[in-house]
Amino acid sequence: MGFPRGRRRLVMVVAALLATATVAVIVHRVLAPAEVSTLARGDYPAPARPPAGVIGRLPVAPLIVDARLRVYAAHRQVYADRPVDGRYRTSPYWSYRRWPAELTGIVASGSTVVSRWSDGQLVALDARTGGVLWRADGPKPAPSSAVARRTWAATVWEPRGLRLADLPDGRTVLVVSGDVQARAVELSDGRELWRVDLPGNCRSDVGTTASGQLIGLDRCAGPATIEFRDAATGAVRERWRPPGGSDELVVTPLGCRTGGSDCLALRTAGPGDAGGRGWLLGPGAPVAAPALDATGAVLVGEQAVVVLDGVAVGRSARTGAELWRSADLGAARLLAGQPGRVHLLTEANDLVTLDPVTGRQLSRFALNVGSDGTGWAPGAVTAEDGFVAVERLRKPVDPTGDDRRYYYTGEAVILAAT
Template sequence: MVTGKLLRVPAAVVILAAAVLIGWRVLAPAEVLEPATGALPVAVTLPPGVTGKTTMAPLIVAGSVRVYAGKRLVKADGPVEAKTMYTARWSFRRWPEQLTGIVAVAATVVTRWSDGALVALDGRTGEQVWRSAGPAAEPFTGRTGSAAVWAPPGLHTAGTSVLVTDGRQLIARAATDGTQRWAVTLPPGCGDGFVTAGGRYVCSSGAWDVLSGTVVRGWPTGPFTAVGCDVARSDCAGLRDGAGQGWLTGARRPERAPALDAPAATAGGDLVLSASADAVVASRADGEVWRWAGAAQVLGVRAGRAVLLTPDRRLIVLDAATGAQRAVFPLYVPDERVEPWQPDGWQLTDGYLAVQRLEPDGSFYTTDPVVIAAL
């Protein structure tokens, strides 16, 4: 009996050791980078129309790949015009950290993680470009990753720089190699701001030059509402100040634009676009430039195009200079059920539009809620 008990003790030790080893392998901190092996998808110019839909929200990078955010990974597929999500070209996983957000400068994709790490990857290949440590950041939220790729907390772009905010700290790093260009301490209550097309980082307390980090004097009084922004609340064409007055922000100094006072108005380049129940009007300081008859929401202005979304979910593409109609098509995939939906975030690039769609009750529109269209 004693011998049997002694034999069982070593067996139990072996089982326990094996369990510990398995647990360590599963739970130990780890990173897995799987770079691309195939050729880069070729960017193509397509006629205007819907190209496909995806389960996750993409960040369209360099006009050729789509980058997605998951809770603990970032991955990419392509081409942009693919009808659905494809097998990942490359992926980068971190455990147990969570992805906070992603921004892209040209082909460089900068990822921020819950432990504060900034990891820059080549968006075409997935290979690591640079890495920098930083303070802890917010965890991943949402199912599709739309917040992480289109409105990442504490991440902005400004020319060739990536701006990172943490509390009252604002840091500018070169997107090419991660070199810190400058850092400033923001005033109390500043909050996470936005970057103007004219090269200013703006929060409720004021404005800072994105090239040097120096304070910009003579700015309107906040808090501010940014309008006409690209993803990551960057390249914003205008704002409304604390008194509700509108300003164009494409130049180094803001330019007063009374037409932008209206809550339904937005900006694109040097234009103010005002939407009403029966028209969208584009104007400058010297008056009306063009008028499009009908009700529509302005999604943005990019590459000389003004992009509108009608209540019946048709996409209208106009020449931004003249208002001439370039294209019109329903924002549904062929053979998809045609029912009302609401836009819930989008990315407008030089050649494509990606929109996340919600049902009227706030649930996702189909299991593939993001529709992508060529412009």
């Protein structure tokens, strides 16, 4: 005997509905917006002060946070490892994932790490635990045609439209720019301070100043103009053009923290210029600083360092007076600067670190690890908390090549203490 025909049909309908519901639940769980936070297990590490030398190699670019952790980016993930001076990348100390949004930038100040996502969300994490401190809405990132390379260096070292500004009263502000809007929030709690609508496609933000202003380049009406906006209030304090400057400008911030934050100066140039003009930044209009005119000049505090005819020269950025010169480095190139240190790379890929005030050599060693050798070209660089990290690229450098052709090895980033 079997089921009567009517009952059999009812059973089939119920079975089909159950199957559909099961599939719907699975699809929802897989595709629905979600976040996964894996908190730290173990104590927050102490600050590391390793001796000068190569630490190790990494497959992705690290953001040094609080001199204790290395924070990394992935397609939909922010994660950290420890110790900061570990030879290789280790299992995550903590991790934060979102779906389906994509990670577009990271910045950090003290023990706070802020991530920006493709849907405009800002998520602040406590570096000590990986826990979420706050969430806030921000403008969606402007579209970018740049290729996301496998080291994620641009995401962690040069995040577009995501910058910090330290205010004179001790507060830190996070300024977030999109295509048609900019917003600022308190770093401590995510509270919105201001938002302004911006004309699209003709204005860009290039950094923040050490005196608490957002630097914008406005090409919307007439000649390109540099705009200084108060990071605390959103009010435009100054609109400025270099005297006798081109109707179009290329603006390069100088003396900044990682990511173009808290910059001390900038260089302006017209399209196709071989050099430019340097300017010190402060509360008022920029002040001419010819010591920063040369392309490639590095500013560390009040000192400008440049390589001229193979000689490294340190000058007062304010007066131009020569402070020192170092002629024994060969055809070295300036790599980066950070408080109390300026870093150069020799033809043999020795990393040389000098005191920017006196020119005294603080350390010198080959940027080589294991049997990798030194036959590579430097790519993106960061310098912070006494560390230097450098992408190693295959010679000759092919910007259009895929990652296997572009990078020197699978673990393309070399990390050193100076």
